[in-house]
Amino acid sequence: xxxxxxxxxxxxxxALLLTTxxxxxxxxxxxxxxxxxxxxxxxxxxxxxxxxxxxxxEYSAPLxxxxxxxxxxxxxxxxxxxxxxxxxxxxxxxxxxxxIYIYRQHQNSYELESVIEGAxxxxxxxxxxxxxxDPDQEIIVSWQISEKVHLLSAxxxxxxxxxxxxxxxxxxxxxxxxxxxxDQEIAVLKAASEGGGDMELYGFREGMMxxxxxxxxxxxxxxxxxxxxxxxxxxxxxxxxxxxxxxxxENANSSVTDIFAxxxxxxxxxxxxxxxxxxxxxxxxxxxxxxAPTDIDKDSILEIPxxxxxxxxxxxxxxxxxxxxxxxxxxxxxxxxxxxxxxxxSQDGWxxxxxEHWLGNITLSRNDAAGGGERAVVFSYWEGDNDVAPIPFxxxxxxxxxxxxxxxxxxxxxxxxxxxxxEPSVLYAAKFEENSWDCGLxxxxxxxxxxxxxxxxxxxx
Numbered sequence: 001x002x003x004x005x006x007x008x009x010x011x012x013x014x015a016l017l018l019t020t021x022x023x024x025x026x027x028x029x030x031x032x033x034x035x036x037x038x039x040x041x042x043x044x045x046x047x048x049x050x051x052x053x054x055x056x057x058e059y060s061a062p063l064x065x066x067x068x069x070x071x072x073x074x075x076x077x078x079x080x081x082x083x084x085x086x087x088x089x090x091x092x093x094x095x096x097x098x099x100i101y102i103y104r105q106h107q108n109s110y111e112l113e114s115v116i117e118g119a120x121x122x123x124x125x126x127x128x129x130x131x132x133x134d135p136d137q138e139i140i141v142s143w144q145i146s147e148k149v150h151l152l153s154a155x156x157x158x159x160x161x162x163x164x165x166x167x168x169x170x171x172x173x174x175x176x177x178x179x180x181x182x183d184q185e186i187a188v189l190k191a192a193s194e195g196g197g198d199m200e201l202y203g204f205r206e207g208m209m210x211x212x213x214x215x216x217x218x219x220x221x222x223x224x225x226x227x228x229x230x231x232x233x234x235x236x237x238x239x240x241x242x243x244x245x246x247x248x249x250e251n252a253n254s255s256v257t258d259i260f261a262x263x264x265x266x267x268x269x270x271x272x273x274x275x276x277x278x279x280x281x282x283x284x285x286x287x288x289x290x291x292a293p294t295d296i297d298k299d300s301i302l303e304i305p306x307x308x309x310x311x312x313x314x315x316x317x318x319x320x321x322x323x324x325x326x327x328x329x330x331x332x333x334x335x336x337x338x339x340x341x342x343x344x345x346s347q348d349g350w351x352x353x354x355x356e357h358w359l360g361n362i363t364l365s366r367n368d369a370a371g372g373g374e375r376a377v378v379f380s381y382w383e384g385d386n387d388v389a390p391i392p393f394x395x396x397x398x399x400x401x402x403x404x405x406x407x408x409x410x411x412x413x414x415x416x417x418x419x420x421x422x423e424p425s426v427l428y429a430a431k432f433e434e435n436s437w438d439c440g441l442x443x444x445x446x447x448x449x450x451x452x453x454x455x456x457x458x459x460x461x
Contacts, residue, residue: 040108045071048110049087052101060090060098063144065125074128076102076157078135084157085110086139088123098123098143102157113160118153120145129175129184131165132204134158138165140175140186152188154202154209165209166202172230178240178269179203179262185212187242187260187269191224199242199260201269213269218256218280221246229292233302235261236331241272243293243302248285257284257293257304261332272334283336291344296327296351303327303339310343313363313382313390322364324354346453348375348398349419350428353449355440363390373401381437393436396450399427414443416450428452 049071053059059070073082083105091097096117103110116139124142131138136158143151153167172189178201179185191197197217202209217224229245241261248256258281263270273281284304293302305327309320325344328336341359344351354362363382368375375398380390396416399407408415408429418424430446432439441449 041105041110044109045085045103048103048112049101052087052089055091057089057091057099059088060123061088062123062126062142065127067126067128072126074137076128076137076139078130078137084113090122095119100126100139100141102162104160114157114162116141116155116157116162118143118151120151124150127175131184131186131209132156132207133183142170142173152186154186168200168202171197171224174230174232174242176232176240176242178242179212179264180240189217189224189230189244191217191221195220195222197221197224199244199258199269199271201262213262213267215260215269215271216274217244217246217271218248218258218274218285220248220280221256221258222249222252223247231293231302233293233295234300235259235272236301236329236337238301239332241302241330243304245292248280254285254287256281256286259284259304259330259334263332272330272332274334283334291325291346296342297339301329303329304336305342305344310362310364311384312365313380314386321366324359343377344453345377348377349426349453350396350398350417351451351453352396353451355449357440360384365390367395371401373404374399374407379439381439391437392433393439394433394441394446395431397429397431399429400425416447417452420452420454 061070062068070088072086074084074086075082076084085103087101087103089099089101091099096119098118098120100116101112102114104113118141120143122144124144127140128137129140131154139155139157141153141155143153145151150170151167152170152173154165156163156165168188170188171191174187175184176187177184178187183204185201185203188200188202189197190200196219199215199217201212203212205212224246231243233241233243235241239261241259243257243259245255245257248254257273258271259273260269261272271281273284275282286307291305293304295301296303305325307323307325310322310324312321322343324341326341327339329339330336341354342351343354343364361381361383363380365378365380366376367378377396378392379394380392382390397413404427408427412431413429416428416430418428419426
């Protein structure tokens with residue numbers, strides 16, 4: 001618990017005390033304006049931290065990730081008690097200005113056990129993970145050397161002694177039990193400035209942190225440093241995997257997803273989708289990717305979309321406006337297994353699973369109302385002949401604004417879903433056109449095929 005959270009909790013406790021019937025009569029007037037006294041050990045820790053600041057240090061908390069507090073309480077020795085306090089400072093003018101002070105609680109006081117020092121401008125992020133199977137947790141630190149250069153280091157702080165386990169430059173990284181030995185490994189992405197690069201896997205072997213294996217990225221990937229999308233997830237056989245989606249080609253006008261997994265037979269990390277003949281992951285390459293790998297069917301396995309443009313009636317622009325996505329999951333051999341096909345509307349926050357007999361027989365258009373409170377996608381039956389006008393058969397609405405509930409109940413419309421809050425700010429509704437193409441769906445089956453996009457479907461991250 002950070003000190004700010006402690007004070008908030010103390011103030012809340014006092015407020016509850018004062019609002020309890022009959023309790024305020026037992027408090028002196030001066031006591032009404034005093035916060036509960038901090039435990040002795042917190043006072044001691046405060047004193048020690050203030051002494052570091054008095055020497056010219058300033059707080060320098062990690063910039064990103066889950067752990068971004070100036071002071072973090074952690075269970076580093078694995079005894080289920082968070083008796084270690086880590087404080088993050090910057091001391092300007094020193095060769096290694098970034099400092100992580102590690103204090104350990106002993107009864108009613110804290111003692112300074114060790115200090116981790118780093119070069120650079122900031123601590124980008126920090127994680128606490130078990131890398132070696134022992135109860136204690138290791139400390140993984142990303143040092144920001146400059147805006148585009150980062151250094152990743154792992155430390156053991158057992159028995160009050162800091163030992164650097166490994167350190168390497170990186171583009172991106174992920175912590176995951178890739179070989180399923182119940183210990184975490186660190187996968188380090190190293191992209192080359194001219195394109196391509198490697199994924200390196202580090203883990204404990206024979207009591208040491210070692211480079212276990214290396215696998216190549218697709219030849220031709222570009223802008224990985226700026227646009228990499230590295231995600232943890234699982235394959236069809238529930239083997240852990242890392243999914244890296246990158247721009248591809250000289251003009252970066254397409255994308256490709258490399259999938260990295262541990263091959264137990266070879267005892268090595270492998271890019272399972274890499275085609276040795278072409279040098280890149282041909283099965284996951286496409287000119288357009290509307291969405292990154294996603295657990296689209298919510299089975300804890302990441303699926304990858306293959307996007308295809310929908311032909312539009314008398315289209316005047318060369319750039320497609322609507323896409324369908326054929327989703328597939330992959331197994332450890334790199335084989336794709338089709339799941340289903342969707343129209344995925346990330347702009348409006350929903351997708352629709354499309355019946356197979358729709359494919360090749362529909363076109364889409366928009367019918368948005370002025371003001372932005374009603375956005376609509378119109379599905380029409382059309383066989384691709386520009387001399388024959390499409391026949392609308394279904395409209396799906398995204399409704400916002402104060403009159404959204406009334407507009408969801410207009411004649412012919414029925415509710416599909418909402419944005420998920422206690423008082424939803426967005427409603428989704430639909431309407432079937434009468435005397436139109438029989439699309440094979442009714443209200444109930446359409447509700448089953450319709451899904452609101454949720455951010456927590458994108459794998460583990």
